[in-house]
Amino acid sequence: MENKKQNPIKKFVSARGVGQVLTVLVGLVILCFIFNLINSNFLGPRNVANLLRQIAPYIIIGIGQGYVLITANIDLSIGSVVGMSCMMIATLICNGLNPYLAILISLIACLAVGVINGELVARCKLPPFVATLGTQTICRGIAQLVNGNLNTDSIVGAGSQWREVAEGVRNFCYYGKTFGVYNTFWIALVIWLIFNFILAYTSTGRHVYAIGSNVEASKLSGVNVPRTIVKAYLISSFCAAVTGLITCAQSGTGTMNAGMSYETFAVAASVIGGISTMGGTGILSGVLVGASVWAVMDNGLQMVNTQVGLKNVVVGMIVILSVLIDVVRRSGKLSFKRNK
Amino acid sequence: MxxxxxxxxxxxxxxxxxxxxxxxxxxxxxxxxxxxxxxxxxxxxxxxxxxxxxxxxxxxxxxxxxxxxxxxxxxxxxxxxxxxxxxxxxxxxxxxxxxxxxxxxxxxxxxxxxxxxxxxxxxxxxxxxxxxxxxxxxxxxxxxxxxxxxxxxxxxxxxxxxxxxxxxxxxxxxxxxxxxxxxxxxxxxxxxxxxxxxxxxxxxxxxxxxxxxxxxxxxxxxxxxxxxxxxxxxxxxxxxxxGREIKEKFPRVHCEKGRKILEVKHLNAGRMVRDVSFESYEGEILGLAGLMGAGRTETTRAIFGVDPKESGQIFIDGREIKINNPMDAIRNGLVLAPEDRKKDGLCTKLSVRSNIELPNLDIASNKLGVVNRGKVTRMVDEAIRNFTIKLASPEVDAGSLSGGNQQKVVVSKWLTRQSRVVIFDEPTRGIDVAAKVEIYHIMNQLKQQGISVIFVSSEMPEVLGIADRVIVMCDGRITGEMDISDATQERILELATRFETKLDAAKAAV
Incomplete structure (x- = not known):
């Protein structure tokens, strides 16, 4: 307390959540280095471009899940909302609607899911696990219903009056590049910048942390707890909707299984990056790093020709390990405090 | 305004x-x-x-x-x-x-x-x-x-x-x-x-x-x-x-001091428990006094096996016992009613019945682990009656009771089994005068049954009023011991604030 003039580097490292992010970042760099040793194409320009594009959806859904986790809740509906967004956009376009309008309509539907999630958890006091498990199933069902339990045709099919526009959307979201980097990555970065700003610099962000840390205290301090929780779920659904759009742009069709188990990827990306599932701690930079670890494993293990199963085993171990490191570090701190 | x-x-x-x-x-x-x-x-x-x-x-x-x-x-x-x-x-x-x-x-x-x-x-x-x-x-x-x-x-x-x-x-x-x-x-x-x-x-x-x-x-x-x-x-x-006169704020009963039950020798556990040695006897209440943060809670936790010990021996009835976790302690007849009722003492979301049942499931169940409901009901009823716990039914959440009644549940869950040593850590904190007296009565009852009672408290009047012998701790060490007849607030306070000077610490380190 007395040494107010701390070493600025030390202060930065000890700031909220930064420690874990740096630890994982070091791991990430080592990981990239190893993959590059085995296959020197890994850090080649082509693969790096692909890699960045691959990371993007994980970053986006990780941001959404990160918000919800920091409030000490969870959103299991993310994957299904991705699927719903993807299917709704594709179905509407295939039925001759203006693609922009299609995107807007499906975005509104997805945001409605966020509101429902938030209301169920915050006002109806449903356990978030149960509430969002319910909406997860419902949204997947809607994804299957909108086109009569079939995947859609191509959204840029011949004869469609909106072909050019749809093509433009596909390029904007997935295939096009700006400054030599795929647009998908830029989209993720912009979303990250916006939501990182909200979380780190606005009172809404402060309330998100406060609720995750101590709901009762927040309520008594005059924080509108239900509204903040709804906001967090809304952000989560927004991120899922965008990811659905990207998925749709990538394949050019609506697939009913789009986004399957993305909610768990999102939890993993957040948790690897140091966001606690118990709420109150973590920063969105962690999501950047966590999503990168996930995508690098995905991409790297493919580059060095291993089986998918092995990737899953390794990634699962990383999830456990990263949380374990955090727990050990924190309990270490605790015993230190007791001995003061 | x-x-x-x-x-x-x-x-x-x-x-x-x-x-x-x-x-x-x-x-x-x-x-x-x-x-x-x-x-x-x-x-x-x-x-x-x-x-x-x-x-x-x-x-x-x-x-x-x-x-x-x-x-x-x-x-x-x-x-x-x-x-x-x-x-x-x-x-x-x-x-x-x-x-x-x-x-x-x-x-x-x-x-x-x-x-x-x-x-x-x-x-x-x-x-x-x-x-x-x-x-x-x-x-x-x-x-x-x-x-x-x-x-x-x-x-x-x-x-x-x-x-x-x-x-x-x-x-x-x-x-x-x-x-x-x-x-x-x-x-x-x-x-x-x-x-x-x-x-x-x-x-x-x-x-x-x-x-x-x-x-x-x-x-x-x-x-x-x-x-x-x-x-x-x-x-x-x-x-x-x-709403009525409380005749005795500190009811004291006199018992013959009996055999030695608990003996703790050179216990060390972290910074707050340093070379702690003491003994307690049948038919006495041993008060553990000191300021908040003197290491008393840590001592009880180390004895009970919650926190790891670095060194030291514990004897019950002259036999050395190894306590590595609370289960060992309970099996050897040493139980603890912890300081923080809501955090350590009770499962507040479970019923009173479940709380009383929890540490006694080994007694209440057969060899296959099937719980005998009748036995539990008898045990719970008896505990509620013995401790006059005021509640609508044993099925209400423990967290819904008043502080005094919660404390009685914490204590009663241990006393349905045969214990030799019962440690109370700040049992009267945050409860009202009448409930305090009831807790004192419970301690006196145990004392009369020949159980060794260890009573940790930061409130000097109650230590002086209830305990038969007082040990004072300061900064993780025992700084003094006295019979109740010699004890005064001033003496306890003097011992409780006997911090090591830097010089002593340096000497000890050499």
């Missing part, structure tokens, strides 16, 4: 509040002047906290009128209360552990520059408020890393940052050391001098004389009386709180 000239800044009349099945407040009145400290007294469950929650907008009243600064208030909520200058400092500190001091102080009303939270401005203002209270704290410290006493200071500073004119303090001293209490009182006096009105709820009647101007007494959800503190004596206050 513009200048208000009326006599009372708070006027509550005819306040009623019911919860399902209980009438918590029944036609209660309450008055507060500016620049005074009003003690709100009553047993646990008398409705003090409920009344204050009504005043601060946490609960809505069913009926009655509320005037604050002469203004009639219809609907109250926490935000409105804040605007009116009412702030409550809760018994269970309500702080976000993951946020900094400044962030906690401005939670819910962050200062903004445009869209952005004005972090630096909040830090500066928080620093200024802390400084005006003479509290030495960096506003950027994480609250979770502060001791309870400092967290409480932050709560007070937070209340002041809202420019509170009416401060409600619910049991503010229950977790503080005497030095910290003095600091708190200094701040309270300062606030009073600034013309703020303070409502002070406390069970520690002996500390009232230092700060209180007037008292309001409640009992069973009803208003009993309001008077100047100076006009009343302690026994009068207690009689009005309990």
């Amino acid at each position: 513009e200048q208000y000239q009326g006599e009372y800044i708070v006027e509550l009349d005819g306040i009623c509040k019911s919860f399902p099945g209980v009438k918590a407040l029944d036609n209660v009145r309450f008055r507060l002047r500016s620049g005074e400290v009003m003690a709100l007294l009553g047993e646990n469950g008398a409705g003090k906290s409920t009344l204050m929650k009504v005043l601060s907008g946490v609960y809505q009243r069913d009926s009655g009128t509320m005037k604050i600064f002469g203004q009639n208030i219809d609907a109250m909520n926490p935000k409105r209360a804040q605007e009116l200058g009412v702030a409550i400092i809760h018994q269970e500190l309500n702080m976000c552990q993951h946020l900094t001091v400044a962030e906690n102080m401005f939670l819910g009303r962050e200062k903004k520059k445009g869209l952005v939270v004005a972090q630096r401005q909040m830090n500066e203002e928080a620093g200024r408020i802390l400084k005006s209270l003479d509290i030495d704290l960096d506003p950027t410290t994480l609250v979770g890393s502060l001791p309870v006493s400092k967290q409480q200071m932050v709560e007070i500073a937070k209340a002041l940052s809202t420019n509170a004119r009416i401060l409600i303090m619910d049991e503010p001293t229950s977790a503080l050391t005497s030095k910290e209490i003095e600091e708190l009182f200094r701040i309270v006096r300062q606030l009073k001098a600034e013309g703020r009105g303070i409502v002070y709820i406390s069970h520690r009647l002996e500390e009232l004389q230092h700060i209180v101007d007037r008292v309001t007494i409640m009992r069973d959800g009803q208003y009993i009386l309001e008077n100047d503190f100076a006009a009343m004596d302690m026994s009068e206050i207690i009689a009005n709180m309990v």
Whole structure:
């Protein structure tokens, strides 16, 4: 307390959540280095471009899940909302609607899911696990219903009056590049910048942390707890909707299984990056790093020709390990405090 | 609030509040002047906290009128209360552990520059408020890393940052050391001098004389009386709180001191338990006195096997036993009723029955592990009867009981099995006078049954009143031992503050 003039580097490292992010970042760099040793194409320009594009959806859904986790809740509906967004956009376009309008309509539907999630958890006091498990199933069902339990045709099919526009959307979201980097990555970065700003610099962000840390205290301090929780779920659904759009742009069709188990990827990306599932701690930079670890494993293990199963085993171990490191570090701190 | 000239800044009349099945407040009145400290007294469950929650907008009243600064208030909520200058400092500190001091102080009303939270401005203002209270704290410290006493200071500073004119303090001293209490009182006096009105709820009647101007007494959800503190004596206050005279505050029974039961030799466990050796006997209550943070709780936890031991031996009935975890301790007849009821003592969301059943499942179940329900029911009924636990049914949540009854559940769950040593860690904290006496009776009962009772307490009067022998700890070491006939508050305090000087420590290190 007395040494107010701390070493600025030390202060930065000890700031909220930064420690874990740096630890994982070091791991990430080592990981990239190893993959590059085995296959020197890994850090080649082509693969790096692909890699960045691959990371993007994980970053986006990780941001959404990160918000919800920091409030000490969870959103299991993310994957299904991705699927719903993807299917709704594709179905509407295939039925001759203006693609922009299609995107807007499906975005509104997805945001409605966020509101429902938030209301169920915050006002109806449903356990978030149960509430969002319910909406997860419902949204997947809607994804299957909108086109009569079939995947859609191509959204840029011949004869469609909106072909050019749809093509433009596909390029904007997935295939096009700006400054030599795929647009998908830029989209993720912009979303990250916006939501990182909200979380780190606005009172809404402060309330998100406060609720995750101590709901009762927040309520008594005059924080509108239900509204903040709804906001967090809304952000989560927004991120899922965008990811659905990207998925749709990538394949050019609506697939009913789009986004399957993305909610768990999102939890993993957040948790690897140091966001606690118990709420109150973590920063969105962690999501950047966590999503990168996930995508690098995905991409790297493919580059060095291993089986998918092995990737899953390794990634699962990383999830456990990263949380374990955090727990050990924190309990270490605790015993230190007791001995003061 | 513009200048208000009326006599009372708070006027509550005819306040009623019911919860399902209980009438918590029944036609209660309450008055507060500016620049005074009003003690709100009553047993646990008398409705003090409920009344204050009504005043601060946490609960809505069913009926009655509320005037604050002469203004009639219809609907109250926490935000409105804040605007009116009412702030409550809760018994269970309500702080976000993951946020900094400044962030906690401005939670819910962050200062903004445009869209952005004005972090630096909040830090500066928080620093200024802390400084005006003479509290030495960096506003950027994480609250979770502060001791309870400092967290409480932050709560007070937070209340002041809202420019509170009416401060409600619910049991503010229950977790503080005497030095910290003095600091708190200094701040309270300062606030009073600034013309703020303070409502002070406390069970520690002996500390009232230092700060209180007037008292309001409640009992069973009803208003009993309001008077100047100076006009009343302690026994009068207690009689009005309990509704009957308590003849003996500290009932003492005399027993023949018997064989040695527990012996602890050279126990070491971390910084707070250093070379602790003592013994306890059949038919005596051994008091473990000291200031808060003297290492008593740590000692009991190490003995009970919750925290790891570095070295030392424990004997029960002359036989050395190895205690590596609480299960070992329980199996050897050594049990602990821990300090923090809600955190360590009870599963608050489980029924009273489940709580009593939990540590005794081994006795109540057969070899296959199937629980004999009849046996459990008998055990639970017996415990409830023996300890006169007041409840509607054993199926109610343990967390819904009053503090005193919760404590009885914590104790009773151990006593259905044959124990040799029972350790009580601060069993009377936060419970009312009548419930305290009942806890003393329980300890006396055990003593008469030939069980060795170890009684950890920070309140000297009760140690002197109940224990037969006293051990005093300071800074993780035992600094003295005395028979009760030689014990005085002064002697205990002298031993309890016998800190090692730096020189001694250096010598010991060599």
